[in-house]
Amino acid sequence: MVEAQAERAGRHRLRRDGGFRRRSERCRQRRQRVLDGERSRGAERLPLTRRRSGAFADYDTLKTYYVGIGGNRNTTTRLRRYVGKPGDRPLLPGNDRADPASRLQPNRWTHVRLTAEGGHITVEYDGKPLFALDDADPYRAGWFALRTTKSHLKIRNFRIAPLRTDDVASKPLFRDPVHDGAADPSTIYDAAKREWVMFYTNRRADLPMDDKDDVRWVHGTAIGTARSKDGVHWRYGGTAAIPASCTGETLWAPDVERFGGLYHMWVTVVPGVFRDWKAPRFIVHLTSRDLAHWTCGERLDLGADRVIDPSVVALPGGGYRLFFNDERMGKAIRTADSPDLVHWTVKDRLTQTPGEGPKAFFWKNRWWLVSDAWKGLLVMSSTDGEHWSTQPGYILADAGTAPTDRAKGQHPDVIVSGERAWIVYFVHQSGENRTKTQPDYGRHTALQIAELKESDGVLSVDRNAPAHVDLIPPAGHR
Structure with a gap:
């Protein structure tokens, strides 16, 4: 902005009619009138008075x-x-x-x-x-200044610029228009339609409950979809056409990835609708060439009858790794490896405390694993994908300040785009005023997005900051 002003002044100097000198005098007189006005209103109201x-x-x-x-x-x-x-x-x-x-x-x-x-x-x-x-009462206008004392500084590339507003995601990012229970998101780029697709658990948050222990509302769930050209504005895309022949009445927590020119989905299946959490659950693999038509694959054998919440990554040395929640092992996050996405060998237990919804990704020269610990999101990291360390505390543990974001963040997805990364998470509406008179409204959920930051191997997120979203299509699709 400063450079642009200097450029304009240079053009004025080329005029031969003295216009620049006349304009400079007018500017000087205008500034003097501003200062005189400031003095008349009080010596300390604006900074240029003395x-x-x-x-x-x-x-x-x-x-x-x-x-x-x-x-x-x-x-x-x-x-x-x-x-x-x-x-x-x-x-x-x-x-x-x-x-x-x-x-x-x-x-x-x-x-x-x-x-x-x-x-x-x-x-x-x-x-x-x-x-x-x-700041609840922010200063919205004024002057900018630099102050140095006992310093030897050089300043370059100084710029003041207005912030973009067209790239700021709304709060909420998305709400399911059918049952208002969007949760457990997974986002992928649709190369053919050149837009982003979000798959999510379509909880039936509007289903009446017989009593407080009735959890049928989280059963009988389809996988919903939402679509966006820019990652900022999302529209409902209906439910995913997942074959019932290899799945069941209840579908949870999809993970959608693209490997070798083919789209893959791993989804949790519960074979029925239940009033409690005691039913068996397993993970099924499906494939698609267009994200619209899905073909049944195999049911994963992970050594337990209650496994949920898959997250799959390609390993740099070849092969693939699955992160999942083993409910029979105290809801621990575990791993399994595969050379071909069909045959899996169960490997390590990564967490000693209960949790669910793991999301693994590579960013900033290290592997990250973010999972839902029910009191915020647990963060783990590894430089080699084998030896993991746990970050102290939890991110998204404290409620946000914006409406629809006033509870802990849960079951995340992470979108890595170039050098930046965004976390998409769901939030129960238990912190909203409506829940005070309608307690069942707390079951309703909204999807939110915020930008991740990394500093010295520590992951952080400011959920109250405006989310400037700039999603870049994957390499080969730009």
């Missing part, structure tokens, strides 16, 4: 967001929201850092990105999240 000395306290009277990187002789990095009162510089504990990664590094260029999007304020430092602040 010069600042550079002393830190001289900025207290501003209403502004302030980021100080490497302050206090490069020992602290902080984000503050100034409130315009002398001596009052509020500082939240989460916005006060002293770790080396947050401070200045000598003799190297660094990239700083500040974003104010409504009341959501973020700071990125060399592409990694530094701070995030949700």
